[in-house]
Amino acid sequence: MGVKITETVYRDAHQSLLATRMTTEEMLSIAEKLDDVGYYSLEMWGGATFDSCLRFLKEDPWDRLRKIRAIMKKTKLQMLLRGQNLLGYRHYADDVVEAFVGKAIANGIDIVRMFDALNDVRNLETTMKAVKREGAHAQCALSYTISPVHDIPYYIQKAKEMAALGADSICIKDMSGILAPYVAYELVKALKAAIKLPIQVHSHYSSGLASMTYLKAIEAGADVVDTAISPLAMGTSQPATEPLIAALKGTPYDTGLDLERLNEITEYFKPIRDKYFENGMIDPKVLGVDINTLVYQIPGGMLSNLISQLKQQNKTDRLEEVLAEVPRVREDLGFPPLVTPMSQMVGTQAVLNVILGQRYKMVPKEIKDYVRGHYGKAAAEIPSDIKKKIIGDEEPIAVRPADLISPQLLELRAAAKEFIEQEEDVLTYGLFPQVAMSYFKERWSRKYKIETSLYNEEAPVHPV
Secondary structure, X not given: OOOEEEEOHHHHHHHHHXXXXXXXXXXXXXXXXXXXXXXXXXXXXXXXXXXXXXXXXXXXXXXXXXXXXXXXXOOEEEEEEOHHHXXXXXXXXXXXXXXXXXXXXXXXXXEEEEEOOOOOHHHHHXXXXXXXXXXXXXXXXXXOOOOOOOOHHHHHHHHHHHHHHOOOEEEEEOOOOOOOHHHHHHHHHHHHHXXXXXXXXXXXXXXXXXXXXXXXXXXXXXXXXXXXXXXXXXXXXXXXXXXXXHHHOOXXXXXXXXXXXXXXXXXXXXXXXXXXXXXXXXXXXXXOOOOHXXXXXXXXXXXXXXXXXXXXXXXXXXXXXXXXXXXXXXXXXXXXXXXXXXXXXXXXXXXXXXXXXXXXXOOOHHHHHHHOOOOOOOOOOOOHHHHHHHHOOOOXXXXXXXXXXOOOHHHHHHHXXXXXXXXXXXXXXXXXXXXXXXXXXXXXXXXXXXXXXXXXXXXXXXXX
């Protein structure tokens, strides 16, 4: 049996290259042909797509899911979920997590890829139970990073914990594009020997390694890899679908996918890419290979955020200092993988340390909460002097962070009741209160032809 392909064009590809701006209409026009390719799955929801739909495109992400599901009957639809964080940047109560997972699957999701930024498996428990209860495929992802504590035995142990939790498959999630080919071979081999579950590999082309990494991972026994159709591939996106299919043709790993059929899809996305390039949505910097990815382990999106923060302070000349500070902050904080939300948090702390000229003179609330244990358990012990600088003599919590969060669903429903048109709106509001309320008001005005300027009240902000 050949290797299977997950196509990312509807989610990670356009999230990586064009700030998640592809519209539902652009997706629907090619959905039928994508459905006929024979992909293992199509990643099309989750990650930043939810927020961007509401914030920038003024679209309902739930409606997008339903419309794509209505067309695509043959291909499994897949989403990315940040465990207890769902699609946001903090933990939500268990009742919100359970309701969200239930609605995602009811609206058409077949495969839920769940990960935790710290690989703290406790933060996947509620999501896992909900996915299994709804009868969907539960894929647990290992957030891949490199550090003195993140070795192959570490990942094997985490994969075993995920398997014990009930995972149907394991994904190696290399969000920074730093998984080297021969390391991938060893890691996949070790996982295949340790657990009897399918192994999927996800990487980004940021460092230029990913296509070679995929070949070695496939030789080691990887069952599925993530690729993007070529117009939206490479750079900070995934390796291109077509060349990999061509490379594997006639080998024991042959995907069985038809390049001629894929060419129709390639031709469809070329003008879409050109449109976003011309309107400035695609930054040329995200299209090439960035050596900073390997030197500092910084994902492309995180690098953009650092530059943006420095621009606001008129300190872009300090970028090299900030890039050098990121690994130091990461070590201080127990080597968290640089994935959402940890990448943003570590990056902001590094910027503050450099600009203020004194390390940890100012510490954002999110970093304090992380050190308190509210995001989960760090892979390595945080040094006591760093802990003292950040939270003084406070004792970090030892329990699963969500155990300390009271149920939220009833409160969310009450806060958003004026604008609820579907049960899913409660969850939309729970994840992004202000963005959702703005969208709801606009939807209301479109429906009833009322000017949004007639609303005088500010959107209520959920207190937790």
